[in-house]
Amino acid sequence: xxKAGWVVILFFALSALVVACGRDRTxxxxxxxxxxxxxxxxxxxxxxxxxxALLTRLPCYCGCGLExxxxxxxxxxxxxxxxxxxxxxxxxxxxxxxxxxxxxxGQGMSLSEVRQGIDQKYQExxxxxxxxxxxxxxxxxx
Amino acid sequence: MRSMNALLLSRWFPTAFQILFVIAMVAxxxxxxxxxxxxxxxxxxxxxxTVWWPLxxxxxxxxGRLWCALCPAGAMGDWVQRLFPTTRPMAPxxxxxxxxxxxxxxxxxxxxxxxxxxxxxxxxxxxxFLTMISMGAVLLALRYKDRVWCRWFCPLGITLGLYSHLxxxxxxxxxxxxxxxxxxxxxxxxxxxxxxxxxxxxxxGVCVKAGEAVAVxxxxxxxxxxxxxxxTWMEALTVSLLxxxxxxxxxxxxPLYLDYMTWxxxxxxxxxxxxxxxxxGVGARRLFRELSLVLxxxxxxLHLAISAQHLVAGSPGVLQGVAVELGLLSSGHLPPDSAYFxxxxxxxxxxxxxxxxxxxxxxxxxxWQVNSFGWRRLLTxxxxxxxxxxxxxxPMSAVC
Numbered sequence: 359x360x361k362a363g364w365v366v367i368l369f370f371a372l373s374a375l376v377v378a379c380g381r382d383r384t385x386x387x388x389x390x391x392x393x394x395x396x397x398x399x400x401x402x403x404x405x406x407x408x409x410x411a412l413l414t415r416l417p418c419y420c421g422c423g424l425e426x427x428x429x430x431x432x433x434x435x436x437x438x439x440x441x442x443x444x445x446x447x448x449x450x451x452x453x454x455x456x457x458x459x460x461x462x463x464g465q466g467m468s469l470s471e472v473r474q475g476i477d478q479k480y481q482e483x484x485x486x487x488x489x490x491x492x493x494x495x496x497x498x499x500x
Numbered sequence: 501m502r503s504m505n506a507l508l509l510s511r512w513f514p515t516a517f518q519i520l521f522v523i524a525m526v527a528x529x530x531x532x533x534x535x536x537x538x539x540x541x542x543x544x545x546x547x548x549x550t551v552w553w554p555l556x557x558x559x560x561x562x563x564g565r566l567w568c569a570l571c572p573a574g575a576m577g578d579w580v581q582r583l584f585p586t587t588r589p590m591a592p593x594x595x596x597x598x599x600x601x602x603x604x605x606x607x608x609x610x611x612x613x614x615x616x617x618x619x620x621x622x623x624x625x626x627x628x629f630l631t632m633i634s635m636g637a638v639l640l641a642l643r644y645k646d647r648v649w650c651r652w653f654c655p656l657g658i659t660l661g662l663y664s665h666l667x668x669x670x671x672x673x674x675x676x677x678x679x680x681x682x683x684x685x686x687x688x689x690x691x692x693x694x695x696x697x698x699x700x701x702x703x704x705g706v707c708v709k710a711g712e713a714v715a716v717x718x719x720x721x722x723x724x725x726x727x728x729x730x731x732t733w734m735e736a737l738t739v740s741l742l743x744x745x746x747x748x749x750x751x752x753x754x755p756l757y758l759d760y761m762t763w764x765x766x767x768x769x770x771x772x773x774x775x776x777x778x779x780x781g782v783g784a785r786r787l788f789r790e791l792s793l794v795l796x797x798x799x800x801x802l803h804l805a806i807s808a809q810h811l812v813a814g815s816p817g818v819l820q821g822v823a824v825e826l827g828l829l830s831s832g833h834l835p836p837d838s839a840y841f842x843x844x845x846x847x848x849x850x851x852x853x854x855x856x857x858x859x860x861x862x863x864x865x866x867x868w869q870v871n872s873f874g875w876r877r878l879l880t881x882x883x884x885x886x887x888x889x890x891x892x893x894x895p896m897s898a899v900c
Binding site: 391392394395396397398400419420421422424425444445447448449450451482483484485 | 536537538539540541618621755757758759761762765771772775831832833834835836838839897
């Protein structure tokens with residue numbers, strides 16, 4: 359009986375692995391599977407979805423600006439073609455920036471204040487994306 | 501062996517190393533609490549958990565529990581005993597037994613901290629971990645004689661002790677030395693002639709320096725055969741727990757983990773709960789004492805395999821981060837679009853380790869077997885190892 363139990367357990371374990379390997383990537387809500395890599399990644403992508411307009415006005419200092427397609431922090435999370443970008447899931451700087459931006463904006467800071475805060479805190483972490491500066495009185499597009 | 505024995509006899513050993521490691525621990529603790537200036541992640545926590553932590557099991561294979569002789573926590577315990585010299589009692593039996601359970605809980609808590617609290621990138625939590633280990637060693641050293649913490653309480657020490665059965669080195673009775681090998685000088689309350697508990701020997705050299713007839717020798721277990729004595733219930737649970745934690749950690753570094761989380765999160769709606777439940781599911785298997793004993797080679801092999809992943813894949817990033825933080829390299833990086841990759845030489849090494857682990861398991865199981873070793877027993881004993889091989893055949897991430 360114990361031996362049969364072992365065989366059954368092994369069968370199910372192997373089946374689960376085979377099924378998992380062959381399974382199409384599904385999403386949790388709208389989020390892609392790589393957003394679930396870590397708690398920080400999941401929180402970062404949720405924040406990015408909620409504050410996408412804010413992130414398009416902020417630079418990213420992780421170093422991605424070396425590639426022309428990255429023009430703002432939002433480009434680390436979103437891709438114009440396929441919807442999402444896996445870049446931020448693998449970058450602690452992008453995730454930290456998004457969380458800080460959302461936190462400060464939620465605390466009532468203006469767009470230019472958030473931008474200033476991001477520039478001050480992250481400017482040494484790497485070269486910035488070529489995000490256009492904030493104009494006077496500009497606010498986040500709703 | 502001669503150089504090893506000479507090292508143990510040296511008056512600078514282990515104090516010089518202990519001073520270095522205490523300074524390093526204090527420095528890293530300070531740096532772990534500082535905001536990141538230029539690197540991607542905190543270089544101090546990265547150095548501790550991506551370089552030192554995965555390097556430890558490899559040192560056990562080659563040098564036994566030598567780390568424990570050099571450990572800053574143990575060193576601080578030794579120093580406070582010298583600073584406040586007094587007659588201290590032997591730890592009573594209830595403390596010894598309680599200590600081993602404390603160690604087991606400590607392993608579980610550490611594993612949970614990695615899985616649910618991202619200990620490897622959490623500076624304050626890392627400092628709490630290091631402080632608790634140090635305080636435990638110091639407080640017990642003030643209360644009882646010798647190294648009670650290292651012998652019974654330290655989660656890391658218990659783990660390394662279990663692995664040290666497979667170490668290439670051990671201290672054994674020898675003809676050199678002018679005193680009989682009694683073990684009375686041993687701070688670990690073990691005896692160099694008692695091979696039953698030689699896993700408690702930390703190669704500190706106290707018995708060698710005391711002139712006892714002992715020396716560091718090769719264990720030659722690959723020639724003489726493995727001699728792993730029976731485990732206590734706590735040790736058996738430790739092996740089972742370690743297998744569960746390491747299996748979950750390995751799974752977490754493969755794309756299979758994403759499949760599980762995309763399924764589990766809609767159910768639990770809580771990331772940490774989903775991760776913890778999954779981990780409990782893998783590690784919940786209760787193994788009897790005999791099977792846990794047999795599992796040691798596989799657990800050690802698994803630990804080496806996952807540590808190799810961190811060292812080979814993760815440590816270049818750590819070194820780069822340290823260099824960036826020090827201003828030696830320019831900051832900024834382009835992370836890969838996919839975190840998962842296959843490094844063929846690394847993969848081959850990991851599968852080789854796991855195969856050795858399974859072979860070790862089957863060997864130990866065959867040794868204690870009374871009836872014939874049929875294919876059914878072979879399959880059930882090899883099953884955990886085969887499952888781990890399947891997991892390690894997946895692409896793996898450099899970070900959790």
